[in-house]
Amino acid sequence: MIAATQSTDKRGIEPNVRGDLQLLHSDRWLLAVHKPAGLLVHRSALDAHADTDLLTLLQAQLGVPLWPVHRLDKGTSGVLLLARDAVTAGQLGALFASGALHKHYLALVRGWPADSGSTDAPLARDPELPSTGQPLLAASTRWQVLQRLVLPLATHPAHADTRLALVAVQPLTGRRHQIRRHFKALAHPLIGDATHGKGPLNRAIAGHLGAARLWLHAEALQLTHPVTGEALHLRAEPGAVWALLPGP
Secondary structure (H helix, E strand, C coil), rough: CCCCCCCCCCCCCCCHHHHEEEEECCCCCCCEEEEECCCCCCCCCCCCCCCCCCHHHHHHHHCCEEEECCCCCCCEEEEEEEEECHHHHHHHHHHHCCCCCCCEEEEECCCCCCCCCEEECCCCCCCCCCCCCCCEECCCCCEEEEEEEEEECCCEEECCEEEEEEEEEEECCCCCCCHHHHHCCCCCCEEECCCCCCCHHHHHHCCCCCCCCCEEEEEEEEEEECCCCCEEEEEECHHHHHCCCCCC
């Protein structure tokens, strides 16, 4: 079980979505923020009904323009990096493109995968479209199981309970929905994933835990500062919703 660090509502959305966002690092070139679950990074046609986004809130909070250099899905919480100017944004973008950053995630998945492993299954460029006919891009993901869980909840006719696993995940490439798609292909979809997961399972677990969210958290990001050369180790502690998971 992960220690609680802040409260959440029953949808798994942290309450500071409309308040000040938590800064993890700030200097004259860049900043890192803890993105709450349930908040878009920026306005998108993919969610035309969203009435706010992180970029708008953060620019209002700080009173300066900002450039997002990568994206977390709306349902994903954790470390998000932004630049204070276009030049730094380009430098950070090059770091992401070259794989020179180290990203670490927490995920809750269905079933009990192997204690550790990796997959190099290529992924289609656009996860919103059928894969057939799309170019396949190289993609690599590593994982290690942190905890195996059993919920006293029947979500399949053949089983009286439900097995889940808390997994540390390191994506070595940056394809869209990479972690979500790779674990779906491994037959261990992420809990709460409405696109690549299992709807009935998601709803049953949300009802059991009292929280509905995509169970994916960008816990840490390590990089070399593109201007100062400083080693940055950025970390966002999981929110209190993760403490709803049962202990060993």
